[in-house]
Amino acid sequence: MTPSRPAELTPEVFQQRLFAWFDRHGRKSLPWQQDKTPYRIWVSEIMLQQTQVATVIPYYARFMARFPDVEALARAEVDEVLHLWTGLGYYARARNLHRAAQRVVDAHGGEFPVHSLEAMAALPGIGPSTAGAIISISTGRRAVILDGNVKRVLARLHAVEGWPGRTAVSRELWRLAERYTPDSRLADYSQAMMDLGATVCTRGKPSCLICPFVDACEAHARGEERRFPEPRPRKALPERHARMLLLCHPDGRVLLEQRPPTGLWGGLWCFPQFEDDAALDAWLACRVPEARRGRSWTPFTHTFSHFRLQVVPQPVWLEREPPGVAEPGRMWYDLEAPPNVGLAAPVKALLDTLAETLTQAEERS
Template structure:
């Protein structure tokens, strides 16, 4: 192992290897790489958080077709934004998109700030996303350190501390800033993300195709497969809920708007009950049928969901946050993935 995990090539040589690779192999035809604007880069970067490129492409095209500018996004309702986000999950991302668009429209004449610190003040935009908007969207100085770039740097320098440790993150930012050039910054940053996504993959990295093969310390020591070091995951707590399917005489389905804070905030959802006793009390005299339970996993806990079919004994009076939707309309709303699963499987008459 090299002392201090230092490469035998200079930052300039590192940059040149990356840029040369990009000219021959880099991705240049992704939808957000056409008609490049800070807005399009921003939308793509937020969508790509927690989601693979192949999945994002169709969502991006559909979203941009409906919300082609920050002004149109800002003037649209959050419900409509959610409906175009439906299926991507992590709906806080969509909520922050809407909030940021409104701020830019109201306070900055539909123009993105071109200063790192100002971008980082906007909802949902962190240090790396701000760097992407600046470098990819404006060709200004901006450093990117997403998951793909982290993996490339960790292996290149054989960093053996857990990837999520604060000390590791600090070290990676120093390296990323050291390597990021002032010229061709948009090509360099895209190349680093591409190498991480296509070559320096989590498993079975294609080291013989990597421009850093001869200088990568992890490859030299044959340990690239077990880097980055992962922290041991804690056992997630388990919660349970009942998800109620209520239909009216027109075979429309009851959905309720969730409170803005908490689980699935602001989304349309099937009514939830923690206890079967509360459910039975709420739907007195109605026929109740349990369906097969399934598990949905969040970042911090598992949720076991039991769908409940309710056959109403009398006309239902809607509450303020409730509406009946046809099945097709319900599936077009911003709904949580478990609700989409239940409605798509048509476990009801």
């Protein structure tokens, strides 16, 4: 049986349906929807990139309590910013957030340049869609957004072929986003589009029967909702291997070192890392030849966007503190009174396990 042709949608009809759905079903009590300043909206938009709302909410609350305005964030040490970001992942977002706050204070007198889409998009880590969301939600001015949720809605509605990362596909989605963006209720429109993608037109199992555009959706008419938008072409992820050194001080502290400011886990505090056993053994022989090497912990895999890291945690126990180990860029991390520094998620998990291990050892002794 040939599927019926989807209904035609003018921008006016699209907006009317979307607003009617949002007024009834949209989310209106999220923390960043209260007191919609550019600063509060900006922080929420950065946190929500590639992260679900439920995960973001407690991080947002802690972040706002510590950094209530852009001046407070700009004055902070990047270590503290990364510490509050620990567990959210994609740490470049936190580093860019800090850099952007400093630029807003230094170059814009502490005021976000919401009068200019170009000036907003030029801030570190923002870009055109995030700039559009900040402007439209915080000021009500017309600005177009095209985040992942909006891309999914529009790609399905019009069965837009191809991966949105390709230039031609992205150009078509921006054209559609521009076409449907109204001249009024801009804050509601931006939130409604994001809500529709997040709660109805979801990635895995879209709830098409309750969608306000079910009769107008090209992908639904074809029965191909999950085909759109097309995913990034897959490439086999290469694998890398690492030994993480869990060097334990006699008083229970553990050695960490700060990663370079850019690159893998940039600026975060991690265990010393080695490509193989030979490199780790050479470091131990040079720095702490008297150390007692324990049994390696169970290996695990941490997946990044462009490779998989196979990690073997290697605990090593010291009888006394050796000279010169905790040189600049390294610290003895106190498991009982953790400092406010940024930690990569697998490092945080290993530290928690190590703390439990030491506690159990003390209870047995």
